[in-house]
Amino acid sequence: MMSKIYEVLDLMIPSPKCELNYSKDYELLIATVLSAHSTDKTVNKVTEELFKKFDIKSLAKADIEELKKIIRPVGNFNKKALYTISIAQSLVQNYNGCVPNKREYLETLPGVGRKTANVVLKNLYDVPCIPVDTHVERVSKRLGLAPKEATPKEVEENLMKLIPKEKWNRVGEQLLLFGRYHCKSIKPECTKCLLIKECKKDSL
Missing domain, CATH: 1.10.1670.10 (Helix-hairpin-Helix base-excision DNA repair enzymes (C-terminal))
Structure with missing residues (x-):
């Protein structure tokens, strides 16, 4: 049965890729956290504005109320705003502004569970x-x-x-x-x- 599934998936989706937009490692991490209970389309609209306004260092010092206004469309924005600032602070303080490439480090970040860690590892570091x-x-x-x-x-x-x-x-x-x-x-x-x-x- 698996061979049939592979055949059909290759036919229907020949070039699969992550649909979250990002140009830097931390952008994918934060976009993935924001995508919980939201659509990639909505997240991409939000992150376009978010990452024009903030880089990782300024995001670590961002005003939370300003951040909430930007990410409001993704839902559960109060908690996600806290996660976003906390993630940025942790990356700046502990990882020189870079996203770690180990699951055990990723899953210590606020709002990052196994699924988010897998998305990051797969797309940034090609970890199976x-x-x-x-x-x-x-x-x-x-x-x-x-x-x-x-x-x-x-x-x-x-x-x-x-x-x-x-x-x-x-x-x-x-x-x-x-x-x-x-x-x-x-x-x-x-x-x-x-x-x-x-x-x-x-x-x-």
Whole structure:
């Protein structure tokens, strides 16, 4: 079954890439934190203004009320404003303004969990990993790659067992984009789906 999934994903999403806009390492980290419970499209609009106004050093000293006004569209902006300033302060104070390339350091930063760390490691440092967001979790369960009661961490572990390590980054991004644009939470495009025979959606 996995060979069929790879074939279809390569056909539908031949050039998978992260859809968050960034030009510096800390921009990806902060954009990923802001993307929780928001869309990449909204985050990209917010970060365009945010990173024109602030670099990492000025962000560490930013006025939180000013920051809240900028990031308000992403939702949960009060907490995310605190995270953003705290992350900037930590990077400046502890990492010379750079984003660390080790999971154990990344996950000590405010607002950074396993998924965010995986996104950063995969896209900045080409570390093999599979970030599991709601899209990847949904697609994995519908295709029977993980049980319906599995946690995101368990979904990740299942995928890492099923997919060769050299494919983790590519297939992980393909699963995310497949879920975002095709296998949607509401009104999935089942009638056009090339993986409909593999789908277990009706049994979930």
